[in-house]
Amino acid sequence: MDFALAEEQQMLADVVGRFVDNEYAFEARRRLAATTQCWSSAHWSTLADMGLLALNVPEQYGGLGASPAETMIVMEALGRGLVLEPFLSTAVLGARLIGVAGHEARKASWLASLAAGSLKTALATLEPGARFDLWNVTTTAKASGAGYVLNGRKGVVLHGDSADLLFVSARTSGEPTDTAGITLFAVDAKATGVTVKGFPALDGQRVAEITLDDVHVNADAVLGTVDEGFALLEWTVDHGIFALCAEAVGAMEKLADLTYDYLRTRKQFGAPIGKFQALQHRAADILSAVEQARSMVYFAAAKLADDDTRESHRAVCAAKAMIGRSGRFVAQQAIQLHGGMGMTDELSVGWYVKRLTCIDMTWGNTEHHVELYGAYL
Template structure:
């Protein structure tokens, strides 16, 4: 796969870069994260007007039917600004899952609205006590005369409190750890029995705890095949992992740039501290880590759309593992090279490190994906 940007891709990168530079100064982001919603409806509409929400939607439903490279370009740019809007949850996870597994009626109902920014989605899959295991599902979906009745809990649902549509994994058969018997559902969060509690995560992004108590839904809410949703869920999460890895590259690159600027401007003993050889070596190590991370994202992109599921999973786990380790290294070095200021909330450095930490913990940290890689050898 050739990752040299063609003219249209470079224009896309420039477009998103200008948006981030204009709208996401550090102070503007701090104020925005402190609002009850935690993100800007105006920014969301701007993303829709720019066509970014339509990238992963098929063209017959008002989208652009873009590829993996376009998602990588956008997510890397958003990572540079620590963008708060629910782009990953909606324009990547929601768009990919519904486009891939939805019925014609589901696609016609939701995809045009999603591309226009009028529908936001959230993937509700991880449960309390399950850690990162997608197959540990205790949320139950019982058959009823009208369709299904759902009971259970989902934790740390990215932007769950902003969603107009919850994409939920529930068990229709089998034991709680079986990969078979899992079904995916599209549920309106306003349905009686659905309770959401939203709160800010460590990095300022919004997450939610979701509780289902006797939630009655129609059979038309099923996504894919009943009882055979695990493979679809893993495929969707792999696309989310790839997007997170691309975002982390942008976050690390921006953090490195801020650190280099500080080394050039901070003086000690009458000289910029960047002239001291020991700190130059550490700066070089940061650059090496960033480029390693970028390379592994390119590798994951080349395997993401392949037909071999095991190869895809190995590539995504390898990328997530290396991204987690590189992100931790770059964040630690940036904080240490900034000295005491690096620990304060008034400096952007700490917030970039927090975001990298949260990316590492989303859908499996570095150690989890090292184990996952081994299971798919």
């Protein structure tokens, strides 16, 4: 398999890399994370002007119709800078879900607004007490007239407090842990009965708790088919997990670079500590872990480009499991090699470790995805 980037892909990587280098120096990122919104509206407009928000919008709706490989390239670059803007929630999850399952009468308008940066989305699927099980849905959607009435709670919704449109999984039939009977709905975040409480996560990203209290939606709010939304939800989350894995590779790569620089400059006993063979072995182990993770993300990108959802789901589970293990190893080694400074917020190392920790816990940790992968064998 040829892992070399095509000319257009290399140009994309260079453009996003320059944006990250120019706008996401560590101190600038720290100041941004300390604001109420935790991300920059100016940066969001820049991403729209660069065409990155249209990356996963189908070509027939004015987008770029990119493959998973392009998403991987962008997310890896964003991971190197720990970018805070809601790119994953909107430009990956939102664009792909609307593109394949949005109501035809509203699809063009939604996608155009999304690409322009005026529409932000969030996937509200996990519930309190459900851990990582997408099928554990107690939020209900009961038919009412020409639409539905939604009631329930959703937890830890990534960028839920900045979203204009929420994609909500709700049960239209069946028992709380059945995969059948789940339907996806597009819900206006400002609709009557929707309560959104946002708060910062460990890594500086924004998440939200969302309550739905007698929220009325029309029939055209349904994404896909009534009672058959689980496969669509799983497909969407797989694309989100894949993007997170690519982001984690970028974060691990930057964390490794910071550690190598420290080994070259920190002196002990009159010599850089990188000259000590034991630490050289650790540096080599870090590089090996990063490259293993990168290989699994490339594998997942190839499988997601195919139409075999079973194989792509297995590949994403394998990639998420490997990312969790590699991320934990690289984070532990980076902190150890930096000494006590690696634990402080004043050093960027600690923030990369926090982000890798949160990525591991998003939509299922390593153990969860090992279990899922085993179930598919």
